[in-house]
Amino acid sequence: MTATTASRRSAEPAKPGRSAKTVKPSKARAGGHSGIRESAVSRTIAMAVMVVATLYFLTPIWWLFVASSKTRADFTTTAPLWFADFALFENIAALFDYRNAVFLRWLANSALYAGIGALIATIIAAMAGYAIAKYTFRGRETLFNVILGGVLVPATALALPLFLLFSQVGATNTIWAVFLPSLVSPFGVYLSRIYAAASVPDEIIEAARIDGAGEVRTFFTVATRLMAPALVTIFLFQFVAIWNNFFLPLIMLRDESLFPVTLGLYVWNTQVSQIPDIRALVIVGSLLSIIPLILTFLGLQRFWQSGLANGGLK
């Protein structure tokens, strides 16, 4: 749903601009009529592609929603893509009831790791990117290149070394074992640098300095506002990355009450052979676990879109 409305919305205003641009190089075109006809065809094709893509992406979610609404008996016996007796709320109640509402605890943990983690990661990345973009100092490019190299190292490859490091200081199986590694975002630094270089004019910084603002104040009151679209993008990326991070918690955490929702659901899923009934909880839990992600995206989508568009123009 969100994908289609978003694409439609962005497709409308883009059209005049696009046709205006394409007219110029292709002077041989017969003019207005053929242009309109062509765009109708390409529009239909674009719509068809979008519809197929939307179905492709939404069918699993639709399945998840339908499956979550079924009783255990209906789950195996009825058609997978349509409703039987609607028992969604009973299932949710059972989920919250299981093991003293540990699932709510997992949701709260995920919100903490992803929410606070992404916020701090965004601030750190913004400060680093801004500093690299706006201050000249020795080793600037080297520093930037090293950070950029960090983008290439998959988080999964770092999990085991991190585990051994945290073991050295006795901090495995604590909140910090998952939280601290989430605070770094090399990609965020990269994006901040590019965006700060493009959207924060040196003149404004000069003006702020002349007006007597310190460097820190200039950053927080002037630069962050100009960089806002990029910061939202970084926040969203990092939020999703932490929310979906699975391998690090798997390696670090033993205490059920520290689990994020991804790990918790995975653990339950491996218990299905012992307790088949738990499967219903895994399914309804999966449905609930994606809702915060959807809400975050819907809430921040506006900022994010304008951010992408701005970046594209420059």
Added chain:
Amino acid sequence: MAISTVARVGAMAALTALALTACSTGGSEAPGAAGGDCAPSDGPVTLTFTSWLPGVEEAVAIWNDENPDIQVEVQTGPNGNGGTYQNFFNQLEAGNAPDLGQIEFDAMPNFRVQDGLENIAACDGILEAEDQFVPWTWSQVTFGEEDAVYAIPQDTGPMAMFYRADLFEAAGIAVPETWEDYQAAAAQIREQGGYINNFSQSDINAFAGLVWQAGGEWFANDGEQWEVNLTGEETTQVAEYWQGMIEQDLVAVYPPWTDEWNAAYNSSEIWTWVSAVWGANTIASGAPDTAGKWAVAPMPQWEAGASAAGNWGGSTTAVLKGSDHPYEAAQFALWLNSDADALTAMNKTANIYPATIEGANLPVFGEGVEFYGGQKIYEVFAEAGNNVDPDFTWGPTMTQVYNDVADGFSGAVSGSGTLLEALQSGQSSTIDALKAAAIPVKE
């Protein structure tokens, strides 16, 4: 990654340990003596115990109430192959492994070879506990070594045949007692549009259970090196039997544990499942429409009149290397897996089927089960448990074996290659894997 170095050290340690078993006598109280020492700690202790059994906390709470000086903290995670074993190895490497861990029988040799287990034979009452356990389970935790106990058996998965009593009766087909009967019945069932069974392409441990029943052995260890034998006479017999069933379209080949697999049972398309005791809940959950129509009989036999059974699944509670309190940990492990209250609690929350002889007599196993038409199905499984061959040995790289053989099996069910070819290729890849881990292996 980390494993290979651990493995190398561990393999040597294990070899040394195996060579020294004669010397490492139990009961030596000398402080600092390696191996045979097991003295109580001074003062109250707290033990950590990692297990993925759902609700194991309830059983642990009983212990904690009765033993204020030995408190046990439960840690959890996914099932063994789902990540907990890898975590154990990481933790052993980092030196922060829990005192106790749940380890399945088929993973025990892996931990033994990598020197991840404490020998608790010298701890009070552990050697004497042997009589309480089903014989084959004890040989799995001692590896046949003298004065050695590396874990306490927790639960087992004795195998039997779940079958649709109503369909067999209506079709006038006798319940098969031998594998020959079973194949004949399969043909009759196929004529009626059903399948007698589903051949699982990915449950290699279930296939191992069938081989186990036939008297085959996949691994052997003479104290110096491992021998791999995935293509022995019995294994070949079992593989060719099921290969024939697949080729004649007498068994379904749905991927197991999927919705379509459940649906095939629920819609009465498949008539039997040769599976372990815990499968009773799997069917009840996956095929609710067939309630009351099932029954349980012993596994079909290779020789008429025999009563051999296989085993699929089951785990132990092991004291992991480096525990500061092996004595207390051993006492807890023994209690957890032999105390009637603890076993009842674990059966209630996690459907475990105990490894103790007495465990089969718990009240819950004496009752008829409604899903199975009121039959006292656990009597069949208790009998099966006593008929499991104690000499079957798992190898040190079972995860790899399962993966490699499963690759070949899934090809075989779709017509490329055969089960036997999959096992042959598994044989050579397993030898390679052992060599790569510097574990001595006979070629």
